[in-house]
Amino acid sequence: MGEHKKIAGIMAVCMLVFANPETVCAADEYRTRYEVPAGERGDYTALIEKMDEYEVREGDSLWTISEKLLGDGAQYMQLARQNAALIADPDLIYPQMRLQVARTVYVKKRTGDNGIETPEYRFGTEKRVSFGILESGEAFANCAMYGSEGEVICLIRDKEPQGEKALADWEKTKQTIASYVQKNFDRKVSDLAFHEYEAEDGRKLYLFTYVYQPDDILKYYVCEGICQTDHIQAEFTGFDVQEDVEDLVRYMLASFEELGENGQDTCSVNGYNIQIAPCEPWAVSGIHNSFVWVDTYLNALFEELSSEKYAAKKPSARERILDR
Numbered sequence: 001m002g003e004h005k006k007i008a009g010i011m012a013v014c015m016l017v018f019a020n021p022e023t024v025c026a027a028d029e030y031r032t033r034y035e036v037p038a039g040e041r042g043d044y045t046a047l048i049e050k051m052d053e054y055e056v057r058e059g060d061s062l063w064t065i066s067e068k069l070l071g072d073g074a075q076y077m078q079l080a081r082q083n084a085a086l087i088a089d090p091d092l093i094y095p096q097m098r099l100q101v102a103r104t105v106y107v108k109k110r111t112g113d114n115g116i117e118t119p120e121y122r123f124g125t126e127k128r129v130s131f132g133i134l135e136s137g138e139a140f141a142n143c144a145m146y147g148s149e150g151e152v153i154c155l156i157r158d159k160e161p162q163g164e165k166a167l168a169d170w171e172k173t174k175q176t177i178a179s180y181v182q183k184n185f186d187r188k189v190s191d192l193a194f195h196e197y198e199a200e201d202g203r204k205l206y207l208f209t210y211v212y213q214p215d216d217i218l219k220y221y222v223c224e225g226i227c228q229t230d231h232i233q234a235e236f237t238g239f240d241v242q243e244d245v246e247d248l249v250r251y252m253l254a255s256f257e258e259l260g261e262n263g264q265d266t267c268s269v270n271g272y273n274i275q276i277a278p279c280e281p282w283a284v285s286g287i288h289n290s291f292v293w294v295d296t297y298l299n300a301l302f303e304e305l306s307s308e309k310y311a312a313k314k315p316s317a318r319e320r321i322l323d324r
Helices: 003-018 038-043 062-070 073-082 161-168 170-184 245-254 290-305 308-313 317-323
Strands: 044-050 102-108 121-123 130-136 139-147 150-158 189-199 204-212 220-228 232-240
Touching (some): 062 073, 170 290
Antiparallel strands (some): 044 102, 139 150, 204 220
């Protein structure tokens, strides 16, 4: 990575952080919730999560299916309403019925000056977060956030046809990503899962999560989130040794807003020069390859932490990672 790119990266981050110092504040609680009292729902963004179709089996009831898929049997009437064309009586379902399954996910709204704001966009962040450059070996990101719930790198750029196409056919994109992982990261990546949400305003959010495990001891939880507005595509890649990073990325994604007047003809964010490397073309054009980035970054990090200098201070590899 040349020095000119590093300098450009520093300038980009400074523009984000210092354009308005008051915008870098602690976030409210951002944990994902599946049940919110009616009186509090105005404080949350309600997302409808599209889930896989379910084929009813012998012995199933809407209660047991709801318990299995939605985490709460008492939500069985959600399934009944979603499949009203098939289910006349919630107590009567039959084997081989194919049910469409979705659930409501509640994400805390961004409030006040919480998060980052530029003239073009804004989004919420974690409490007590630091901003800067993340670099290890050949991996580089000049818009990164460091907090107690993990590290998140951001790629915010003008929306382009390739990205629109990848998200418009999400089913095909999911298959392409799964095949790519199986071919290239079969031994390091597991538990790959995809999530698709629709917000109340019709905006769609896309996430995929996975576990990156370079050896038998260490594992990282990774979440890649993507959303598009009229002119912008925002991607957040979070990773941590704890699973909570998925909640954080979902919160940041749900709170992302493009600013300016509706219907304006132009709104470019490429001038901020937000950069991520490596960023070579891969199987899914228009979406950042988080698999290669995380692999490159963590391999270099593990190599650094395996050096004699670090090993002398912390004999356990896990201690060295958590201490960094």
